[in-house]
Amino acid sequence: MTSNCNVSNMRRLVEQLKLEASVERIKVSEAAAELQQFCLQNASKDALLVGVPTGSNPFREPRSCAVV
Amino acid sequence: MGEMEELRKEMENLKDQITAARKTFQDSTLQEAAAGVTVVGRVQLKTRKTLRGHLAKIYAMHWGTDSTLCVSASQDGKLIVWDTITTNKVNAIPLKSSWVMTCAYAPSGNLVACGGLDNMCSIYNLKGKDGNVKVMRELAAHTGYLSCCRFLSDTEIITSSGDCTCVLWDIETGTQKTVFAGHQGDAMSLGVSPDFKYFISGACDFTAKLWDIREAECRQTFGGHESDINAIGFFPNGNAVITGSDDATCKLYDLRADQELLTYQDSSIMCGVTSLASSKSGRLLLAGHDDFNVNIWDMLKAERVGVLAGHDNRVSCIGVSSDGMACCTGSWDSFLKIWN
Numbered sequence: 250m251t252s253n254c255n256v257s258n259m260r261r262l263v264e265q266l267k268l269e270a271s272v273e274r275i276k277v278s279e280a281a282a283e284l285q286q287f288c289l290q291n292a293s294k295d296a297l298l299v300g301v302p303t304g305s306n307p308f309r310e311p312r313s314c315a316v317v
Numbered sequence: 318m319g320e321m322e323e324l325r326k327e328m329e330n331l332k333d334q335i336t337a338a339r340k341t342f343q344d345s346t347l348q349e350a351a352a353g354v355t356v357v358g359r360v361q362l363k364t365r366k367t368l369r370g371h372l373a374k375i376y377a378m379h380w381g382t383d384s385t386l387c388v389s390a391s392q393d394g395k396l397i398v399w400d401t402i403t404t405n406k407v408n409a410i411p412l413k414s415s416w417v418m419t420c421a422y423a424p425s426g427n428l429v430a431c432g433g434l435d436n437m438c439s440i441y442n443l444k445g446k447d448g449n450v451k452v453m454r455e456l457a458a459h460t461g462y463l464s465c466c467r468f469l470s471d472t473e474i475i476t477s478s479g480d481c482t483c484v485l486w487d488i489e490t491g492t493q494k495t496v497f498a499g500h501q502g503d504a505m506s507l508g509v510s511p512d513f514k515y516f517i518s519g520a521c522d523f524t525a526k527l528w529d530i531r532e533a534e535c536r537q538t539f540g541g542h543e544s545d546i547n548a549i550g551f552f553p554n555g556n557a558v559i560t561g562s563d564d565a566t567c568k569l570y571d572l573r574a575d576q577e578l579l580t581y582q583d584s585s586i587m588c589g590v591t592s593l594a595s596s597k598s599g600r601l602l603l604a605g606h607d608d609f610n611v612n613i614w615d616m617l618k619a620e621r622v623g624v625l626a627g628h629d630n631r632v633s634c635i636g637v638s639s640d641g642m643a644c645c646t647g648s649w650d651s652f653l654k655i656w657n
Contacts, residue, residue: 259324265499266331269537272575274342280556280574281350284599285617287554289354291598296642297362298600301657307385307402308365308643308655 339576347569347578351617357600360613360623362644368399368653370406373415375647376433377634381422384638388429389647390420396431398443401645401655410441410450423468428453428488430474432463438476440488456486458493465507467516469530475516477504483518485530495533499526506548511555519546525560527572539570541577548593548604552616559602559616561590567604569616581614583621592634597641605632611646627654 292298303309373393380387381398386407388398394415398408416434423429432438438456445451461479468474469485473494477483483497483504502521509516515536519525525546527537539558548561557578558570566582567590581602588607595602595616602614603625611632613623630649637644643657 256320256324259321259328263324263327263331265535266328266335268534270331270335270338272537274338274575275573276342276344277347277571277574277576277578278345278350280571281345281347281578284347284552284554284557284571284578285351285354287552288598288600288617291553292600294641295596295598295600296640296657297360297596297637297644298357298598301642306365306642306657308657 339574342574343576347617348619354617356618356620357615357622360601362613362623362625362656364627364654364656365643366401366404366655368397368401368404368655369651370397370409371395371651371653373651374630374649375633375651375653376418377420377431378636378645378647378653379420379422380636380638380645381426382424382639383426384640384642386422386426387636387638387645387653388420388422389634389653390417390431390433391651392417393651396420396429396441398429399653401643408443408450413439413452419463419465421466421468421474423471425471427471428468430466430468432456432466432476434462436460436462436478436480438463438466438474438486440474454488454491456484456488456491459484461503464503464505467507467509469509469513475507475509475530477507477518479503481520481522483507483516483528495530497528497533497535499535499538500524502545505546508550508558510551511553515555517549517551517558519549519560519562521545523562525549525558525570527558537572537575539568539577541568541580542566544589547589547591550593550595553595553597553599557599559593559595561593561604563589565589565606567593567602567614569602579616579619581616581619581621583612586612591632594635594637594644596637596644603635603637603644605635605646607631609648611635625656627656628652 414435418433544563592605611625628648
């Protein structure tokens with residue numbers, strides 16, 4: 250890893266760390282609950298998770314032929 | 318000399334402060350929170366389409382927002398826009414430089430972009446008047462390779478580079494609007510938040526950074542990986558970030574708790590992660606590895622629930638379409654596969 254060891258760079262790094270230290274945080278329990286809720290609420294719309302019926306799968310050829 | 322020492326001490330103090338602050342908000346773990354959730358049943362996706370046409374390793378792919386078209390980039394020197402349902406090639410665009418490492422599809426569907434060892438991001442207009450696809454702009458200023466690019470709109474694009482920076486470009490003027498500097502190693506991958514206000518970058522300094530696009534600053538930095546981060550993406554609601562690394566693991570970081578929630582690892586997985594994508598609900602995490610496979614994880618339970626085995630070489634790129642109907646993998650074996 251490269252490190253530019255001069256004073257102005259160090260000052261910039263310190264200012265950046267001050268900014269990152271000041272971020273407003275929420276509890277992990279709250280964050281985790283919301284992630285979980287999002288997954289469960291959207292599960293039914295997740296084709297890779299619940300599967301796609303053959304008839305409505307755009308990537309599969311329909312089994313039967315329609316007479317037009 | 319004195320000031321350097323003081324600054325160094327201040328830096329260490331601030332780092333300790335951040336670590337301590339994160340700990341005070343660690344009242345639980347995602348494991349505990351998801352204890353009542355049952356692991357997803359075995360996920361078995363099948364190859365529905367194979368897109369054949371590239372003559373060399375595929376390095377990148379990106380879905381169009383219509384969930385039907387996608388663009389791929391190969392070191393055969395071509396960008397191909399595919400209709401994934403018919404497997405037809407809508408456009409085959411010859412590139413000036415064949416050393417391409419990334420490609421992107423604009424949300425509008427009007428433009429595609431690519432770049433690589435030429436250090437440039439080239440923008441192509443797919444909807445030109447005479448029907449020919451031509452280079453619209455060449456965005457040049459990076460002093461290192463272009464590792465990734467993502468459009469914000471038809472007028473703005475963000476790039477990440479081996480020169481350790483990320484840049485927001487004005488496509489019309491071809492100039493840099495903002496340079497996002499801070500990574501101490503090659504920036505390898507980037508992802509844009511669903512609301513287009515933030516982007517995340519993963520780099521060879523083993524960290525991921527969250528950037529505020531308009532304020533032009535880095536808001537948060539996430540560490541923990543033991544090697545280069547090659548792939549990064551937002552969890553679908555924009556509140557969490559997933560990273561994939563050469564250390565063979567993926568990690569989930571929550572942006573509002575400002576910390577890592579989970580690591581996705583298995584002793585049998587020893588190959589670096591090259592690419593990753595989330596399913597539409599975020600429940601499944603698909604990770605492409607150097608060992609030719611894609612591992613599918615239950616994101617909440619950190620358990621492996623499936624494998625996509627079908628490529629004869631490294632899986633270099635992966636993407637889930639916006640409507641969540643399919644996943645596309647691209648490989649060094651020169652093929653793309655559509656799975657669901």
